Amino acid sequence: MPELPDMVYSEYLTGAVYLDARPEVASHLEVMDRMAAQAATAQRTKEILRDLRKEL
Numbered sequence: 001m002p003e004l005p006d007m008v009y010s011e012y013l014t015g016a017v018y019l020d021a022r023p024e025v026a027s028h029l030e031v032m033d034r035m036a037a038q039a040a041t042a043q044r045t046k047e048i049l050r051d052l053r054k055e056l
Helices: 022-038 042-055
Strands: 008-012 015-019
Touching: 008 022, 015 022
Parallel strands: none
Antiparallel strands: 008 015
8 A cells, every 4th residue: 555645734714724745744844843852741741731720
């Protein structure tokens, strides 16, 4: 079975769009990789949310 190409699905207020052009997909993958590398750990996220809840 052939491998499916990468694709980006993006929703916005009045609709959605599928992007399948390699440059567009590559840009999105680069941003997602950067976000994943900079994201807090699961444990740290729990702490952040706990602290925010205390402030409410």
